[in-house]
Amino acid sequence: xxxxxxxxxxxxxxxxxxxxxxxFPSWLAYHTDAAISEMDIVVVDxxxxxxxxxxxxxxxxxxxxDIDNVIYYFSVFKKYALQKAGIKDDNVQxxxxxxxxxxxxxxxxxxxxxxxxPQGVGIYLDVKDKVKxxxxxxxxxxxxxxxxxxxxxxxxxxxxxxEKQGVERMVEMFRSQINISFVKQFSLQRVMDLFEKxxxxxxxxxxxxxxxxxxxxxEYNEILKxxxxxxxxxxxxxxxxxxxxxxxxxxxxxxxxxxYIPDAPEFSxxxxxxxx
Numbered sequence: 001x002x003x004x005x006x007x008x009x010x011x012x013x014x015x016x017x018x019x020x021x022x023x024f025p026s027w028l029a030y031h032t033d034a035a036i037s038e039m040d041i042v043v044v045d046x047x048x049x050x051x052x053x054x055x056x057x058x059x060x061x062x063x064x065x066d067i068d069n070v071i072y073y074f075s076v077f078k079k080y081a082l083q084k085a086g087i088k089d090d091n092v093q094x095x096x097x098x099x100x101x102x103x104x105x106x107x108x109x110x111x112x113x114x115x116x117x118p119q120g121v122g123i124y125l126d127v128k129d130k131v132k133x134x135x136x137x138x139x140x141x142x143x144x145x146x147x148x149x150x151x152x153x154x155x156x157x158x159x160x161x162x163e164k165q166g167v168e169r170m171v172e173m174f175r176s177q178i179n180i181s182f183v184k185q186f187s188l189q190r191v192m193d194l195f196e197k198x199x200x201x202x203x204x205x206x207x208x209x210x211x212x213x214x215x216x217x218x219e220y221n222e223i224l225k226x227x228x229x230x231x232x233x234x235x236x237x238x239x240x241x242x243x244x245x246x247x248x249x250x251x252x253x254x255x256x257x258x259x260y261i262p263d264a265p266e267f268s269x270x271x272x273x274x275x276x
């Protein structure tokens with residue numbers, strides 16, 4: 001069995017060759033004993049961790065702030081993903097990816113038993129039989145980064161990573177426009193929750209934030225388009241096909257009229273990893 005593991009700073013998306021599909025937040029904490037505790041615990045090298053949603057209930061949280069953290073704790077997230085999917089770590093091939101800019105770190109994940117591809121390649125593998133095109137520009141809008149890969153006749157011609165321009169940038173723009181002082185001190189995870197819902201409940205009052213969310217999305221789109229044009233020139237207009245995927249695909253507007261978005265775009269990368 002193959003398991004595609006698309007591990008990012010915001011979410012970990014999991015897709016198996018048998019069609020099982022789920023995601024969980026890339027949150028991590030050390031487990032502490034309590035009189036009552038029914039959390040899912042992962043034990044790696046004798047250390048007990050809590051992963052995903054339950055991590056927010058622990059005091060000793062671990063911040064996943066850069067690619068080195070992702071690599072260091074990869075084995076914890078991998079074990080949790082397999083545990084959640086009900087898969088034993090026997091005869092299973094784990095396929096994952098790294099941003100193109102960090103491809104030199106692939107050996108560190110390979111030592112942990114994973115097959116490693118550049119992020120964006122998974123999306124190409126997912127759509128290549130559905131999109132009849134000789135040229136594709138793959139845009140992977142992740143939580144922290146935007147990765148792009150130019151593929152011509154099946155050959156990866158060019159690819160790179162634009163850091164700090166993913167969904168996190170949009171969420172921070174949303175935060176900056178909230179006129180509630182204590183909300184600005186919330187963790188990024190809590191602000192992300194407000195952003196996704198478009199509202200918040202504070203001391204029993206329902207506060208509509210949909211207009212702030214809409215404005216942040218519009219501003220983010222303009223910033224991203226400008227950055228992409230400076231990064232890849234006129235390719236946005238000239239390339240035969242643009243494929244847009246990743247969790248941020250839901251928020252991107254007007255990149256071009258004929259953009260192809262795969263089904264469940266946030267899972268496209270992990271789904272494609274199972275097709276190697």
